[in-house]
Amino acid sequence: MAPERGIKELLPGNTLKTRVPQEHVERVIRLAPSRYRNEIAKYLVHRSQDCRRCGKCGEVCTHHVHVRNPGFKYFGEPLHHLCIGPACEKTGHYCVKHCPQGALSVRESPMYQVLGDYRWSSDMILATWKMAETGDVPPADYDYDYECGNSGGGFDRLRFKFPKRPPVALREDEIDTSLLLNKRGDGRPKLKIDVPWYGGGMSFGSVSNVTQLSKARVAVAFNTFTCTGEGGYMERMRPYDDHVITQVATGLFGVREETIQRVPIVEFKYAQGAKPGLGGHLLGDKNTVAVARMREAVLGISLFSPFPFHSVYSIEDHMKHIDWIKHVNRRALISTKVSTPTDVDMVAVGSYSAGTHIVHIDGGYGGTGAAPDIAKKNIAMPIEYAIGKVHRFLADEGVRDKVTLIASGGIRSVHDVAKAIALGADGVVIGTAEMVALGCVRCSRCESGRGCPRGIATTDPELAQKMELDWGTQRLINLYSAWRKVLVSILQRLGLRSVCELRGRTDLLMHLDYTKDVATTT
Amino acid sequence: MPEKYHIKTRPVPPRRPRIGKHGVVDWREDCARCHNCVKKACVYDRYRQEADYIRNLSEVEALFFDCMGCFSCVQDCTKGLLRLAVNPVYERLGNSYWKPDIIKTTWLQAETAKIPVSGAGYRGPFSGPGFDSMWTDMSEIVRPTRDGIHGREYISTSVDIGRKLPYLALQGDRVMAELPPLVSVPMPLIIDLSSPVHTLPQLDALIEETAAATDLIAIMDARHQPATESHLRHIAFYLGPDSPPVPAETLRKTRLVEIADSPAVIERIKGIKTIHPGIVTSIRVELTATGLHRAVELAGMPEVEAIHVMADANGNEIGVRSPRFLKDMLRHLHTTLIEKGIRDEITLIAGGGIALPEHMAKAIICGADVVTMNLPLMIALDCHLCESCKPGRACPARLETIDREFGVGRMTNLIAAWHDQLIELMGAMGMREARRLRGDVGRAMFFEQLEEETFGKLYGTRTRH
Known part of the structure; x- marks a missing residue:
């Protein structure tokens, strides 16, 4: 940017008169969750009426999908967007397997199919939302294929050839x-x-x-x-x-x-x-x-x-x-x-x-x-x-x-x-x-x-x-x-x-x- | 200034509920009946419209799917009861070539007569088969546009059909040669014969009136009886192998006639010319394995004025194991005729697979003078292309009950929207004349060529196609 001290030489007189103090915005990452109540998710978690509210799901889930607010008897609606889907089974924290009543099921959300298009795939949109929420790359658990869209050409067919080890550390x-x-x-x-x-x-x-x-x-x-x-x-x-x-x-x-x-x-x-x-x-x-x-x-x-x-x-x-x-x-x-x-x-x-x-x-x-x-x-x-x-x-x-x-x-x-x-x-x-x-x-x-x-x-x-x-x-x-x-x-x-x-x-x-x-x- | 070509249009809403892409699934049994229901807040007021629609429902199977897919209600519902899904009826529309998107945009244009405009960037694949593997060029601003275009009101979309002389012999101001007849149409579009599956009794009458309303020409069966004599100039009778002869009096009032290709086609042309020397004849050649060869052969004959090459409904070569697409066949035909030095003498009309207005422009860039289409007009009438047009089976669009107001209105609207979009493309290209668009591949970019120039140079031969 033009250094502030030189601005007088650079700016015309009448602009200087109308110039207002410039605002500073800090580059700080803060959590900024979706402004909507129900974030669109890749998977839907369904809790059937068989649930006995034992709380096992909340204990095993490492992604905080199942939340029971303090003082509440029932669990709230599962936070679908935090669920990583059936791939969770490999982690040993899969609520569906742990539920003693078999009351939980996880399936792909129909809205995942609705969201997105060839250029902006659903994963790309969801991953961009995650980045905008957390300021970081979406965790690998979520398995978002967000580096490319599905357009079948151009950037979507280009890949970097990363060396096994960087030539310079x-x-x-x-x-x-x-x-x-x-x-x-x-x-x-x-x-x-x-x-x-x-x-x-x-x-x-x-x-x-x-x-x-x-x-x-x-x-x-x-x-x-x-x-x-x-x-x-x-x-x-x-x-x-x-x-x-x-x-x-x-x-x-x-x-x-x-x-x-x-x-x-x-x-x-x-x-x-x-x-x-x-x-x-x-x-x-x-x-x-x-x-x-x-x-x-x-x-x-x-x-x-x-x-x-x-x-x-x-x-x-x-x-x-x-x-x-x-x-x-x-x-x-x-x-x-x-x-x-x-x-x-x-x-x-x-x-x-x-x-x-x-x-x-x-x-x-x-x-x-x-x-x-x-x-x-x-x-x-x-x-x-x-x-x-x-x-x-x-x-x-x-x-x-x-x-x-x-x-x-x-x-x-x-x-x-x-x-x-x-x-x-x-x-x-x-x-x-x-x-x-x-x-x-x-x-x-x-x-x-x-x-x-x-x-x-x-x-x-x-x-x-x-x-x-x-x-x-x-x-x-x-x-x-x-x-x-x-x-x-x-x-x-x-x-x-x-x-x-x-x-x-x-x-x-x-x-x-x-x-x-x-x-x-x- | 001469009168400009203008098609009069008016909005013609569909007779049946719109088939949208999205539908909301609602788990009402868990509803908390909260007072701030998201359904009241729908920006498009769809829930209220849906309720009104259901209240006045006259038929059981008609569903209401007109959700715009913004997810607002889904994401704001207090109990998260709403889900958005792709409408299965929408997905079943059309076929692999006539995709649901094509049908949807055609419906919209037939309703409003407007150029579809939307927000956000392009959503589709990078490129695709057929016409999707080419882009039209545009005229960048930092150099003069090719035709020095200042406004789209100066763009002419009119084209001529007929034989043209290779040169004019003049003596003083007098043209010595006899000029062959020419038919001018205000846009490079001819309405083709209706498909046999759409043989509705009133359809031809509606098409005839649409042709008159748009000042275009419609190819019609030789048995067709026009409503008024004045419509005859908008009709080109199709003389198939077993068509009855058109009465000489009727024929003399038409400008163009189409004849099925046959070994005796030249004789037939001569016969027609003796009845009506001012008529322009076009030969319909199916693009089978020998179609292109036959078209080249015909183009070399002095009696031939126009050749109408027809691919199948999806723009493919007919009856061939690995068919070529209309675009490539046209480029081949156009180039061959140039090499033979006879391209400018005859008119090339192309049809089959022309589904969108950009196809019209692209087919012309690839070498056609004029294109023909019919299926888009059927879609304009709300046809789903379900191909179940059989006696005893209900047509989902109720095509058999279409009245004049609706039919002519919708088809006219579609043609007007196509015309405006052709102008849009030509305006962007800096072209002032549809005649000059023909065969101008320099003003287009082809996928294979761009790939070769960009990635071929860097990474060698393409291994996947």
């Missing part, structure tokens, strides 16, 4: 996960983030205040960034200015000189992976009074951002845009977010030559608050193909070390983060993973009506109350902590001192469809 504290965002050496601040990822753009309109602020607060805690999306810059975000990226997107909603001057990074959103070649979508139902005011739009009207920027039809036009922002904000780094067409490599190099610091490529399977289904599935290539293509082309052009390459669009877990970096990205942007940590079940109903029924991606005042800021912040801090731990352990096993050393190391990866060494059908 490293302690965890010796491993560096930070990422330098300004590699141009152009005199602008050399911003460094502590983890090689930052939060993706989600506008006020697509998500609630609490969601946006939780994202901002975790960005402070981990010295990284969050992005406002294209819906403008809430006043409540100002205490986190130093960790905010503001977006200039094709609709130019809420873009003001003052907001551009406040932030250390300004992102041009040319396209979005979920709807490449189309503008942003905010359907009328979600354009509430507050959103309409922020976007200077008419209440209740569907807001479709145009495509493209009608002021940009060439790299020269793009350069003009960048120069404009660089002039308005003398300390800002510029990020250019593009999607992944066939010639994404050319676009990246062109963008670099126009003066961008960060090239952000958003793959075709990226997240969204609303996008046409036809666009999500069919337009532009998945990010797994684009990363290597751009990385190689930047290297061939001799500018790879002058620009930061950020990948997004389908980065679901920290394993995806590591794979994306090994394929050639410097870092990644995450979005859906944060939403899942906040309790998203991926029901895909963010776009219309009152928005997200779970109070995450909504601007409905009543639904938004379902989540509290402290809880949201803590869930994200826990998720980031767990991810960082896993990333460090991956680097440790590979014998790499820093995450930068992992970049472009495709030799450390294997693709299951290209090998006969691993017998797998998944």
Whole structure:
């Protein structure tokens, strides 16, 4: 971050006048259990009427599934989500076997089948929830297969080739996960983030205040960034200015000189992976009074951002845009977010030559608050193909070390983060993973009506109350902590001192469809 | 500015209860009857709607499954009595190609005429067989879009059917050559013959009216009697091997006719042309093992104007042990005709396995000028594709009792939604003309090619397919 003492030289006068004290958020892991009474579980424990309340189950279970509150005669509803299922039998603590009445049974929950999809498997969602709850990797007992989804391609078929023993023995504290965002050496601040990822753009309109602020607060805690999306810059975000990226997107909603001057990074959103070649979508139902005011739009009207920027039809036009922002904000780094067409490599190099610091490529399977289904599935290539293509082309052009390459669009877990970096990205942007940590079940109903029924991606005042800021912040801090731990352990096993050393190391990866060494059908 | 192609639509709700993906299982006997019941808090108000529905239930077997699957009630219930499950009826819809998701989205489009929009990212497999192994390109913004497109209102989806001259001989301003007849359709879609299993008495009349409402052409049995003479321009009679001849007066009022392929097909074309020289003829060629060869052979004949290649309902080659998919056959056919230097002279119409609007765009990218479909229209009428259309067996969608308002409304809505989605894809690609989309594989990305360029280069030969 820009050192505070130099901020006066860097910030324009009128921004300094409106600058508010920056808030500090501690990076402390605290337990943050689900905000719902009944957590969705992989297994269901059933207690029949034969139960004689002997309490044996509570004694043997090491996962605290069976709870009888002090002074109570009966056991409460079993805490299904803590149960590790029939695999418990091997541990000798299986309540079903120990129950003298045979009153207990364990079976897979039908909801386990309902939850999740090809990209985000049920295990992946459950494991993300566990990480957000505990701040640590889910215990092996739970046997969550969360490193990959079931999409059958891309990241889901890539695996790390871990050596039996690390080539270099490293302690965890010796491993560096930070990422330098300004590699141009152009005199602008050399911003460094502590983890090689930052939060993706989600506008006020697509998500609630609490969601946006939780994202901002975790960005402070981990010295990284969050992005406002294209819906403008809430006043409540100002205490986190130093960790905010503001977006200039094709609709130019809420873009003001003052907001551009406040932030250390300004992102041009040319396209979005979920709807490449189309503008942003905010359907009328979600354009509430507050959103309409922020976007200077008419209440209740569907807001479709145009495509493209009608002021940009060439790299020269793009350069003009960048120069404009660089002039308005003398300390800002510029990020250019593009999607992944066939010639994404050319676009990246062109963008670099126009003066961008960060090239952000958003793959075709990226997240969204609303996008046409036809666009999500069919337009532009998945990010797994684009990363290597751009990385190689930047290297061939001799500018790879002058620009930061950020990948997004389908980065679901920290394993995806590591794979994306090994394929050639410097870092990644995450979005859906944060939403899942906040309790998203991926029901895909963010776009219309009152928005997200779970109070995450909504601007409905009543639904938004379902989540509290402290809880949201803590869930994200826990998720980031767990991810960082896993990333460090991956680097440790590979014998790499820093995450930068992992970049472009495709030799450390294997693709299951290209090998006969691993017998797998998944 | 000329009048734009616009399909008039209105919402047409389904006649039967919706078959949703999720259903809530409720263990009511343990209910504590608490005053803050989660059922009252359903964001979508489904429980109240369900109660109303059950109260007014007229038939016993109809169930109500319209849960949105948000888990809120399940997770908030004081006693944890609710469970969410996948609706087994939903899972049984369709078949291995016409998956429940396809049927569900078609129903939605037929109801609303809108492009399906949803939140959260793509949920499906990374890639798949058939059309799922290709992606359309998009036009990135930091370079000029190919056609300099500024707005989708300028995108033309109209295409021409007929024979085109390889070049024009001019003398001064006068065209010396005689121009062959051309039929223009406002979008690259023709409604195909109905499947024999869906032989409902009123179906052809509904399709005829839908074709007129959407300004498209429907291929119809030669025995079909149009409701009005004005509809004849929206009908292409199909002359099968044993079809009765269409009266000359009727034929003269149509623009396109489809003829089954046979050794005598050229003679039949000549016969039709003597009756109506302004008509465009299309030959229907089934894509059997020899289908592609036959299509190439026909394309070389000067009398042939359009060839309609038909794969089976799932887009596969017919009667072959390991069939090729329509996409690959089209690419092969298109390339072969280019190599022979005759691609631009004839029109290629392709059908079979066109289930979603993206299939229409992708088939065109692979080389077709126009696509045909019929099954999606049946699905629009609420058909479950249960294939139990036999006398004496009840149709779950009650197709036999469909009225005009519902039938034409739903089919028109679906076609309007397909048109809008075609524009959506073309807009993203920076294409301004559906004619220019044809065969432009450079504006698409294929799974095999991307895999080879990315992982093939790194890890050698692919060992699993």
